[in-house]
Amino acid sequence: MTGSSIIAEDEREGQQEILEQRSAAVIAGIETIDPDHVLHLASSTLKIVLSHFIDGPGARPGRRVFAMPREEEGVAIAAGLELAGARPVLIFQDNGIGNLLTALLTLCQPYHLPLLAVASRRGGLGEYNSLIHTISERTEALLDAAGVRWFQLDARTPVDRWAAEIERAWAFARTTHRPVFVLVNLMGS
Amino acid sequence: MTAARLDRAQVLSFIDAAAPDTPVVLSLGGIAREMLAVAGRKGNHFVSLDAMGQTISVALGLALGLENSDTTGKVLAVEGDGSLLMGLSVLSTVGHLKPRRLLVYVLDNGVYLATGGQPTAAADIDLVTVATACSWRGAREVRTAEELAAATDWALETEGPVLIRVRVGTAQLPVRYFVEDPAILAEDFRRWLRSSMVTPDLHPSISGRSEAGGGI
Numbered sequence: 331m332t333g334s335s336i337i338a339e340d341e342r343e344g345q346q347e348i349l350e351q352r353s354a355a356v357i358a359g360i361e362t363i364d365p366d367h368v369l370h371l372a373s374s375t376l377k378i379v380l381s382h383f384i385d386g387p388g389a390r391p392g393r394r395v396f397a398m399p400r401e402e403e404g405v406a407i408a409a410g411l412e413l414a415g416a417r418p419v420l421i422f423q424d425n426g427i428g429n430l431l432t433a434l435l436t437l438c439q440p441y442h443l444p445l446l447a448v449a450s451r452r453g454g455l456g457e458y459n460s461l462i463h464t465i466s467e468r469t470e471a472l473l474d475a476a477g478v479r480w481f482q483l484d485a486r487t488p489v490d491r492w493a494a495e496i497e498r499a500w501a502f503a504r505t506t507h508r509p510v511f512v513l514v515n516l517m518g519s
Numbered sequence: 520m521t522a523a524r525l526d527r528a529q530v531l532s533f534i535d536a537a538a539p540d541t542p543v544v545l546s547l548g549g550i551a552r553e554m555l556a557v558a559g560r561k562g563n564h565f566v567s568l569d570a571m572g573q574t575i576s577v578a579l580g581l582a583l584g585l586e587n588s589d590t591t592g593k594v595l596a597v598e599g600d601g602s603l604l605m606g607l608s609v610l611s612t613v614g615h616l617k618p619r620r621l622l623v624y625v626l627d628n629g630v631y632l633a634t635g636g637q638p639t640a641a642a643d644i645d646l647v648t649v650a651t652a653c654s655w656r657g658a659r660e661v662r663t664a665e666e667l668a669a670a671t672d673w674a675l676e677t678e679g680p681v682l683i684r685v686r687v688g689t690a691q692l693p694v695r696y697f698v699e700d701p702a703i704l705a706e707d708f709r710r711w712l713r714s715s716m717v718t719p720d721l722h723p724s725i726s727g728r729s730e731a732g733g734g735i
Contacts, residue, residue, distance in 0.1 A: 394583060396615065400608055403576050403606060403612065406570060406576030406577050407576045407577070407583070410577040410581040411580040411581070411583060412580075413577075413581055413712070414581050414584025414588070415712075416584035432570075433573050437569075440702065441701040441705040443705060
């Protein structure tokens with residue numbers, strides 16, 4: 331084995347460890363909220379988080395966990411759930427932000443319906459998909475342009491604070507009667 | 520000879536009368552404005568002023584959220600063919616989740632009437648077959664007032680999700696734009712929902728339950 335391949339192997343193990351730690355923190359944060367509905371959309375970086383809710387310990391009686399075919403459909407379903415007094419959380423990755431903006435700005439924002447969305451970051455260092463950068467690097471700018479409040483969790487926030495920050499974001503959505511996004515970087519960059 | 524189509528306003532008036540104490544999600548444009556014209560502001564009507572393509576999704580969320588509540592009856596969505604086709608994937612989500620309270624009316628005039636009558640693709644789509652293929656518990660298509668009444672009786676007595684496609688004409692009532700603040704519309708609907716419950720404290724977001732604890 332060459333020196334460079336040993337380094338590459340070490341890097342992969344380090345990234346996997348970070349992914350597992352941060353995924354566990356995201357799970358803990360969402361579980362603290364205790365949502366009764368978890369709406370999700372496929373994401374390789376969210377695999378650990380989604381597995382927890384789909385067929386892991388988070389798939390508990392009294393909680394409905396299901397896939398949304400498109401992010402905007404999930405936003406609208408969550409709007410109905412909020413009106414009914416339920417506790418929905420949306421989980422997806424940030425390259426779907428563009429899909430949901432119209433529903434967000436014609437439903438949740440003007441109708442003052444709180445919503446918590448946990449969106450994983452794509453693009454940037456460590457990204458393997460060559461074209462996902464084009465939209466994912468604009469996530470903050472898109473949300474800013476839409477007037478949507480967002481919080482970022484990445485290496486700048488100690489991972490042991492992530493769960494509490496997610497819980498605070500949930501409370502903030504309710505206090506302000508509007509959608510709030512938590513952008514979580516699970517890939518280590 | 521082609522039979523005369525039902526008027527949309529006539530159908531909306533019928534739906535309002537058939538479901539006076541039922542949550543109703545109204546699609547944008549002519550459906551919302553004509554319902555306001557024939558029924559007035561109703562507490563049980565959630566009026567969507569935009570969000571095209573998402574009417575059934577909102578009603579689905581309501582139906583899921585009220586699944587175990589002590590409200591009675593169905594949750595209705597009144598959707599148009601153009602808006603439905605913009606968010607057709609929701610038919611699969613509904614079929615998968617099977618909300619037992621959900622009843623969807625699709626008022627199909629074959630055009631985007633509010634924007635000048637541009638044709639939709641609905642004329643070539645068998646929506647009854649699509650819904651049943653998506654595992655809805657039932658779906659019917661109606662063209663007359665008698666068929667609408669019979670299908671509504673069936674739908675109200677049948678466990679959801681069920682869909683009724685109503686073929687309507689392109690006649691429109693002369694209506695004004697509706698410019699109420701959406702935040703007020705949502706709050707009015709929440710208040711009605713709370714008042715319709717036997718135990719309103721079960722509805723935390725409208726009973727004032729605090730998430731953040733005390734303090735100013």
